[in-house]
Amino acid sequence: MRNEKLNVSILDFGAIGDERGMITICEGEMDIPFIPKRVFYIYKSSKDVVRGQHANRKSDFVLINVAGKSKVKIMDGKGNEIVYALNRPNTGIYIPHMVWKEMYDFSADSVLLCLASEHYDPDEYIRNYDEFLSAVNGE
Ligand code: TYD
Numbered sequence: 861m862r863n864e865k866l867n868v869s870i871l872d873f874g875a876i877g878d879e880r881g882m883i884t885i886c887e888g889e890m891d892i893p894f895i896p897k898r899v900f901y902i903y904k905s906s907k908d909v910v911r912g913q914h915a916n917r918k919s920d921f922v923l924i925n926v927a928g929k930s931k932v933k934i935m936d937g938k939g940n941e942i943v944y945a946l947n948r949p950n951t952g953i954y955i956p957h958m959v960w961k962e963m964y965d966f967s968a969d970s971v972l973l974c975l976a977s978e979h980y981d982p983d984e985y986i987r988n989y990d991e992f993l994s995a996v997n998g999e
Pocket of ligand 1: 898902911912913980
C-alpha cells in the first residue's frame, strides 16, 4: 500500500510459522527498496515521548515495531501528512528521505526496529522544522 503524495509505503513481510515459532524475513532490495547500511532500534521510550522530529537529506528508512506498538507521523512540508500505527512484527513502513517524521505513543514493550539506507551522518539530519520547510519549498 503506497501513499502517492508522500511516497510512503506499507510493506508486508509475511511470516512463516511452525511448531518452533515464527520467522519474518526482510531482504535488502527485495522486501525493502534498499540494502540497509545501518540498523538501530528504539525501546524504553515512554508514552509521552516524541522521537524523531527530523528529516534526512539522504537516508531512507524502514521502521518495524518488532514488539509492541508506536505511531509514526510523516509530513512532506507541503501540507500532506499521514499517521501510521505500527503494531505488527511482519509489517514495516518505508519512509523516503526529505520528509519530516515523528514517532510517538510508544507502548511499554515497544521495540521499534529501524533500517537505514545510509551510514550515520549527523550532517544529513535536518532537526529544525523551519529549515526543513525552507529546504523542501526551495526558499
Ligand atoms: P536521535 O536521532 O535523536 O534519535 P531519534 O531519531 O530516535 O529521535 O539519536 C539519539 C542519539 O543517538 C543522538 O545522540 C545521535 C545518536 N545516533 C547515532 O550515533 N547513530 C545513529 O544511527 C542514530 C540513529 C543516532
